[in-house]
Amino acid sequence: MKKANIKEVLSRHIDGLMEMPGVTGVAEGKLGEKPCITVFLSANTPEIVGRIPSHIEGYPVQVVGGGEFKALAS
Amino acid sequence: MRKKHLLSIVLALILVLPVAMVNASPPSGGPTGLENAIAVKDRHADTLLATPGVAGVGVGLAENGKAAIVIFTEKLGVRGLPASIEGIPALVQKSGEFVALARPEGKGPKNNSPVVTITSPPDGAMYDTGTIIVFSGMANDIEDGDLSAALSWTADGSPIGIGQSFTISLGDGIHTITALATDSGGKTGTSSVTITVGASPTSWQTRPVPIGVSTGHPDITAGTIGARVIKDNKVYALSNNHVYANENHASIDDNVLQPGVYDGGRNPADAIGTLSAFKPIEFSRRANNVIDAAIALSSDGLLGRATPSDGYGTPKSAPVTAYIGMPVMKYGRTTGFTHGQIYVIDATVNVRYSSGVARFVHQIIITPGTFSAGGDSGSLIVVEGGADNNSPVGLLFAGSSSYTIANPINDVLAYFGVTIDGE
Numbered sequence: 001m002k003k004a005n006i007k008e009v010l011s012r013h014i015d016g017l018m019e020m021p022g023v024t025g026v027a028e029g030k031l032g033e034k035p036c037i038t039v040f041l042s043a044n045t046p047e048i049v050g051r052i053p054s055h056i057e058g059y060p061v062q063v064v065g066g067g068e069f070k071a072l073a074s
Numbered sequence: 075m076r077k078k079h080l081l082s083i084v085l086a087l088i089l090v091l092p093v094a095m096v097n098a099s100p101p102s103g104g105p106t107g108l109e110n111a112i113a114v115k116d117r118h119a120d121t122l123l124a125t126p127g128v129a130g131v132g133v134g135l136a137e138n139g140k141a142a143i144v145i146f147t148e149k150l151g152v153r154g155l156p157a158s159i160e161g162i163p164a165l166v167q168k169s170g171e172f173v174a175l176a177r178p179e180g181k182g183p184k185n186n187s188p189v190v191t192i193t194s195p196p197d198g199a200m201y202d203t204g205t206i207i208v209f210s211g212m213a214n215d216i217e218d219g220d221l222s223a224a225l226s227w228t229a230d231g232s233p234i235g236i237g238q239s240f241t242i243s244l245g246d247g248i249h250t251i252t253a254l255a256t257d258s259g260g261k262t263g264t265s266s267v268t269i270t271v272g273a274s275p276t277s278w279q280t281r282p283v284p285i286g287v288s289t290g291h292p293d294i295t296a297g298t299i300g301a302r303v304i305k306d307n308k309v310y311a312l313s314n315n316h317v318y319a320n321e322n323h324a325s326i327d328d329n330v331l332q333p334g335v336y337d338g339g340r341n342p343a344d345a346i347g348t349l350s351a352f353k354p355i356e357f358s359r360r361a362n363n364v365i366d367a368a369i370a371l372s373s374d375g376l377l378g379r380a381t382p383s384d385g386y387g388t389p390k391s392a393p394v395t396a397y398i399g400m401p402v403m404k405y406g407r408t409t410g411f412t413h414g415q416i417y418v419i420d421a422t423v424n425v426r427y428s429s430g431v432a433r434f435v436h437q438i439i440i441t442p443g444t445f446s447a448g449g450d451s452g453s454l455i456v457v458e459g460g461a462d463n464n465s466p467v468g469l470l471f472a473g474s475s476s477y478t479i480a481n482p483i484n485d486v487l488a489y490f491g492v493t494i495d496g497e
Binding site for chain 1: 290294295296297314316317334336337359366398399407408417418419420421422423424425426427428433435437439443446447448449450451470471472473474475476477478479
């Protein structure tokens, strides 16, 4: 089975992922040289991480913390 | 390199041992059998040294005071080594462990790192352009003692001097000063301070002001001038909506200041332009915001097109599209000239503002976390190195302690119908 383009896969799953508690961002990333889906979390707790699938439509999902994004005025 | 160093330590120990032996032993030819052990060691040294994992061979005293052949290994658990040779016991020592034997004071096998202190300049110091700055520091090492005379100093990674104290002047800009000491065991210790020479990006700047410095609407704290952009022969300052339009609350024709109010900017005395246009931000977790951007009408006399002299200079006009791994740089009000790389693209992110959370799509995310901080909002992000060096990629607007987020610059320029006034 041929994998769908990662941008198509992202567009199908972004809303669902962004609604999960603790998820603050979803992007196209890379694991080594291979494309992956990168999920940013506001808190890297096992409970939140446990809810994120390890693969989506054949693409590995990379979960990272540090996603407390805010506007950067002084 | 590391292995070579290890071997030189081992060789030094082999030389040291017989001396310690003479001091501790009965008169020459006594019962310890040192000479015989040395002869046996010499006959077998080549064979032992050919064994994988063996770093050296020596002669020392066993716990019972009798001579022993000591086989130094690079790690524990080297196989195939004899327990005795020609009746003389053979002791296996991991090279690192043997250091303990050579230190009868009982300091243990650990080599401590030197501790470095910078006594001048103080962290955060500011100097006028051209000031001769005194650099001085101390380095102390538990094993080696005072290493201050061998301190190695750098400014932003480039060497500026060696020793306990010296003077030199540095160019304008924010500089990270690091003093490094290396002990005889190869362990290093460092200390760093950050100093500013000349006008800092937070200061009031001589008009026309450079890009990459403090700016803002009178009702906000401070952000950064990203670039000078042009349209129909008019000159504009580019920054974020949340810097120039106060998260949709500002009115067209409001002044924008340099520096921002947080940095002492006064309205209207420090105005460099007036708000011309901004893209409203939709504060919703379901929104599809792409840009947080605004432009302020300025002039050639008030706004330049290059960063301060310690930055990347003038950006190129033609933007490029981000890719994962792209090396980038920016000059901003808070962290100055920094370097990073693009970590992910096409990011959908929720960003917190004073007015609430807004979702952005198609964003660029950059690492490391030190690439930006609060006050850098509005900075232009450009490519570092290669054929596209200085080409604009993104407009910095948000981030966390680990990441920086930027709008694709193409979308920013297209929305206002402007081009970057670059080379």
